[in-house]
Amino acid sequence: MASQTILEVENLRVDIPVAAGMLHPVRGIGFSVSRGETLCIVGESGCGKSLTSLAVMGLLPKTARRTADRMDFLGRDIRDFREREMARLRGGSMSMIFQEPMTSLNPSYTIGNQLAEVYLRHVEQNRAAARDRAVFLLEKVGISSAASRLGQYPQQLSGGQRQRVMIAMALMCGPELIIADEPTTALDVTIQAQILRLLAELQREFRMGMILITHDLGIVARVADKVQVMYAGKTVEEGPCETVFDAPMHPYTQGLLRCIPIPGRTRRGERLGSVPGIVPNLVGDLAGCMFRNRCDHAGDACAGMPDEPTRMGDGHAYTCLRTPEEVLGERQAAEAP
Amino acid sequence: MTEAAALETVDVTCVFQVSQGLLRGSKPLRAVNGVSLKIPRGQVVGLVGESGCGKSTMANILLGLQRPSSGDVLYSGSSAAGFSRREIARRIQPIFQDPYSSLNPTKTIESIISQPLRIHNVGAPSEWSGRVGEMLDVVGLPRRVASSYPSQLSGGQRQRVAIARALIMRQEVVICDEPTSALDVSVQSQILNLLQDLKEELGLTYLLISHNLAVVQHMADRVAVMYLGRIVEEADSDTLFGDPRHPYTRALLGSVLTPDPRLGVPDTHLGAVFPNPLDPPPGCSFHPRCPECMEICRSEPPRPASEGGHNTECHLYNGAGVSRTATQSRGTP
Numbered sequence: 258m259a260s261q262t263i264l265e266v267e268n269l270r271v272d273i274p275v276a277a278g279m280l281h282p283v284r285g286i287g288f289s290v291s292r293g294e295t296l297c298i299v300g301e302s303g304c305g306k307s308l309t310s311l312a313v314m315g316l317l318p319k320t321a322r323r324t325a326d327r328m329d330f331l332g333r334d335i336r337d338f339r340e341r342e343m344a345r346l347r348g349g350s351m352s353m354i355f356q357e358p359m360t361s362l363n364p365s366y367t368i369g370n371q372l373a374e375v376y377l378r379h380v381e382q383n384r385a386a387a388r389d390r391a392v393f394l395l396e397k398v399g400i401s402s403a404a405s406r407l408g409q410y411p412q413q414l415s416g417g418q419r420q421r422v423m424i425a426m427a428l429m430c431g432p433e434l435i436i437a438d439e440p441t442t443a444l445d446v447t448i449q450a451q452i453l454r455l456l457a458e459l460q461r462e463f464r465m466g467m468i469l470i471t472h473d474l475g476i477v478a479r480v481a482d483k484v485q486v487m488y489a490g491k492t493v494e495e496g497p498c499e500t501v502f503d504a505p506m507h508p509y510t511q512g513l514l515r516c517i518p519i520p521g522r523t524r525r526g527e528r529l530g531s532v533p534g535i536v537p538n539l540v541g542d543l544a545g546c547m548f549r550n551r552c553d554h555a556g557d558a559c560a561g562m563p564d565e566p567t568r569m570g571d572g573h574a575y576t577c578l579r580t581p582e583e584v585l586g587e588r589q590a591a592e593a594p
Numbered sequence: 595m596t597e598a599a600a601l602e603t604v605d606v607t608c609v610f611q612v613s614q615g616l617l618r619g620s621k622p623l624r625a626v627n628g629v630s631l632k633i634p635r636g637q638v639v640g641l642v643g644e645s646g647c648g649k650s651t652m653a654n655i656l657l658g659l660q661r662p663s664s665g666d667v668l669y670s671g672s673s674a675a676g677f678s679r680r681e682i683a684r685r686i687q688p689i690f691q692d693p694y695s696s697l698n699p700t701k702t703i704e705s706i707i708s709q710p711l712r713i714h715n716v717g718a719p720s721e722w723s724g725r726v727g728e729m730l731d732v733v734g735l736p737r738r739v740a741s742s743y744p745s746q747l748s749g750g751q752r753q754r755v756a757i758a759r760a761l762i763m764r765q766e767v768v769i770c771d772e773p774t775s776a777l778d779v780s781v782q783s784q785i786l787n788l789l790q791d792l793k794e795e796l797g798l799t800y801l802l803i804s805h806n807l808a809v810v811q812h813m814a815d816r817v818a819v820m821y822l823g824r825i826v827e828e829a830d831s832d833t834l835f836g837d838p839r840h841p842y843t844r845a846l847l848g849s850v851l852t853p854d855p856r857l858g859v860p861d862t863h864l865g866a867v868f869p870n871p872l873d874p875p876p877g878c879s880f881h882p883r884c885p886e887c888m889e890i891c892r893s894e895p896p897r898p899a900s901e902g903g904h905n906t907e908c909h910l911y912n913g914a915g916v917s918r919t920a921t922q923s924r925g926t927p
Contacts, residue, residue, distance in 0.1 A: 301778040302749075415868060416645075445644040446805055450849040453859040472778060475808075475851030479859045499855040516783035518812035519852050520835060525812055528787050532780035535748050 263434050263466040264313070265289040267327035271305070271312050271490075273320055278540045282308050284490035285564065287327075288483075290434060290466040295457075297477040297498070298470045299513075300487035303536045306470045309487070310436045313468075314353060315343035331433060349379040352427040356439040359419060362411035368395075368422055369407025375429040387429075394425040398455060417448035421455070428459065435460070438470045453480055474517060478502050483572070486510050489537055489547035491564075496573030506567070506575040506584050508552045546577065554579060598671030600767050600799040601633040601656060601686065606665035608651050612872060621872050625651040626662070627823035633767070638793065638800040640814030640831070642807060642846065646868060648823040649803045653771050656801065658682035684714060687760035691772035693752030697744040703730075703755055704740040710763045729758040733788060750781035757788065767799045774809060786813065807850045811835050819843045822871060822879040829904040839906045841884050878909060886910060 271283035283305040290296050298306045312323050315338065328336045330351065335343070347353070355361045363371060369391060376387035388407070395403035398421040411419055420440065427435055437456065441449040457480055460467050471477060477484055481498040486509065494507040505511045515530025523529065534551040546552070549559040558578055566574040569581060608626040613619075626648045633639045641649050654660035655667060658679050667674040669685055687710075690696040697706055707729055708722040717725070727737050733754040744752055753773065760768050773789065774782040786809065792798055804810050810817060811831060818828040819842065827840040838844045845862045863885040869875055875882050881891040888909060896909045 301780060417868075446807070446849045446851075447644060447845060447862050447864050450851070450860055450862050451864075453851075454861060457859060473851070474779065474853040478853040478855045479851050479857060481855075502853060502855045513779055514853065516779045517853065518783075518786070518808045520808055520811050520850065521852075523812060525814075525831065526790065528790070529783035529812070531783045531787060533784075535750070 261291040263290050263292055263331060265327060265329045266313065266325060269309065269312055269325040269328065270323070271308050271317060272322045273318070275540060281539050281543060282490050283312060284543070286487070286492055288485055290468055292466055293461065293464045294482045295460065295467045295469060295480055296483045296485060297481035298468065298485045298487060299472065299474060299477050301472060301536065304487040305490040306487050307438055310353070310438055310468060310470055314347055314351065314436065315340070345379070348375050349430045350432050351434045351436070352430070352432040354423050354427050354435065354437040354440045356442050359411065359416070361423060362419060364411055367408050367410055372422070372426055372429060375426055379430045390429060391425070394428050395422070397459070398425045416444055417452065420444060420452055424456065424459070428463070431463065432465060434466045434468070436468045439472070440469070441476070474513060490539055491547070491576065493548065493577070494575040496569070497571060500571065500573045506569070506581065507577050508554055509548050597635065598668070599632040600635040600670060601801070602668040603629055603631045603655070604666045604668065605630055606655060606662045606667065608655060608660060609663045623872050624823050624874070625871070626655065628665070629823070629825055631818055631825060633799060633801055635766070635799055636797055637815045638802055638813050640810035640817040641801060641803045641820060642805060642810055642817065643820035644805065644868060646871060647820045649820055650771060653688065653769050653801070653803055656769055657686060657688055680714065684763055685765060686767040686769060687763070687765045688769045688771060689753070689756050689760050689773050692776050693749055693756050694776070696756055697752055699744050702740065703742050703744070706744070706755060707759045707762055710759065714763065716763065725762060729762050732761070732792070733758045749777050750784055753777060753785050754788065757792070761792065761796070766797070767801070769801045769803070771803045772805070775804070775806065789813070807846060808852070819846065822869065822874055824879065824907060826880065826907045827905065833904050839904070839911060840908045841886050842880050
């Protein structure tokens with residue numbers, strides 16, 4: 258449904274000049290998010306997932322160059338937005354939650370001040386209304402005696418509570434899109450589950466779109482509607498969550514899923530699968546599949562591989578020379594006793 | 595048991611005095627509160643719990659970096675009181691979470707790995723570089739990295755350097771404090787495989803401290819669950835993961851996110867608030883968050899109950915009668 262689409266990005270590229278030449282951390286990413294939908298971007302550090310989100314929000318470092326064939330937010334082309342216009346969007350209809358709540362909250366202002374600031378800036382100059390909204394949202398995110406918390410400083414709260422405050426802050430102006438970059442990585446497992454539940458509930462309640470960036474496949478499987486697997490600045494596989502987890506097609510996705518110990522499926526003492534090697538250097542002219550130096554199936558053809566993904570239907574696509582028949586045949590052979 | 599455990603703590607308590615601010619005096623914080631834990635030779639013992647539960651203080655005590663306020667640490671059966679810091683370091687070495695901050699950025703890899711040899715004056719300096727080369731082979735790094743600096747290596751490579759440094763003295767016991775939390779999944783599996791291989795080859799003993807229960811289940815023979823300075827449940831791995839008893843253990847296990855797209859995010863039924871360790875709740879310290887809290891839990895701390903090597907500290911399992919009904923009542927979910 259086109260009218261439901263909040264954000265649509267096509268062929269997004271980020272180039273950063275560095276001493277050794279031109280770094281290409283994001284090399285043609287495309288995705289779309291609809292109302293009420295969660296898109297998870299998953300990948301290892303250095304794959305460009307965080308820069309992708311920063312590029313959407315217009316928060317790239319000054320030296321970075323951003324190009325895209327299309328970047329439509331709520332039907333408006335935001336590619337040529339000036340900093341002033343982007344600032345009006347950010348925190349307003351597009352808001353974000355970062356990994357480390359301690360560094361993204363200002364320690365010298367109270368929680369109440371910081372929550373109100375967003376509102377006063379984007380919605381209206383009405384302190385009483387801002388305060389009411391802050392209390393309402395703090396209660397919504399599960400912070401007890403919310404009114405009395407407004408006078409507290411970030412360091413007086415625990416990590417989980419700080420992340421709840423960050424979520425409340427992201428919701429202050431009723432955003433249409435939330436971009437959450439590793440929102441629970443710094444938290445304990447029990448708190449992680451609570452925060453993810455909370456995000457999912459709020460998202461459903463307010464019908465927001467969400468882009469969740471994470472390296473944790475467990476989180477992806479549990480919260481995503483759509484998954485996008487990134488490697489070396491490109492999407493290597495994308496599709497509906499269940500399809501990607503049930504039938505991963507790209508060797509990198511398959512490798513990642515073999516790497517994690519799963520209670521009940523991997524046996525103790527058994528060796529875990531691994532993806533040998535390290536991520537490639539993305540400086541200079543790059544061609545072909547960047548995963549080929551770590552891939553078991555790599556051949557000569559991979560060095561000159563075109564970018565065109567293989568489409569499987571229902572939005573599942575992967576960028577690899579192996580045909581679906583090859584991959585599926587191999588999977589059947591592996592599963593046969 | 596005839597053979598003494600490689601490492602053992604006997605009723606160890608560690609109290610810190612925490613200042614409450616100017617003129618307000620200080621309050622005791624019981625980071626570790628009467629913990630007895632055995633780490634048998636050649637085994638992997640997992641220690642799990644949320645941040646602030648005292649896991650890292652335990653690691654520091656075992657490494658001899660922190661003196662316990664009371665209780666004793668036994669190294670192969672003999673008391674820590676008889677050892678100096680340096681002697682403890684010859685027996686037991688740590689691997690820390692963050693390989694970025696645990697390696698000195700101004701030293702070469704060779705100098706970092708050979709540091710224990712220098713400190714303990716082992717062998718002639720001319721032999722050191724050969725030993726470093728051997729260790730690099732063992733942990734699967736090319737020998738040429740010996741002259742590199744930490745900043746030239748990736749996270750996984752740095753963690754391998756940390757492992758090489760921990761093992762160059764042929765230590766038998768290694769304390770792994772969140773060894774893979776800072777690493778990417780593909781690197782995490784490489785490091786876990788390496789730790790497992792080294793354990794087999796060198797007959798190592800590990801204490802694996804982690805909040806990632808899937809990792810602990812994959813590696814550990816025995817698991818202890820810690821909450822507010824106490825070990826609330828301890829059993830061999832299969833028992834603990836197959837039949838978790840303490841409500842806290844069950845909540846922890848329930849919050850593991852396996853990559854199963856058909857399951858949503860679990861509800862842990864835990865209250866949000868981790869209690870203030872300076873002002874622990876009376877009775878069972880877990881009772882404010884416990885979904886099965888009873889009257890007695892609010893006033894009386896539970897006594898440890900043991901059944902075939904499965905130790906639980908919970909009122910549900912204190913009386914034999916209560917224990918059975920409790921077990922039955924949660925048999926069917």
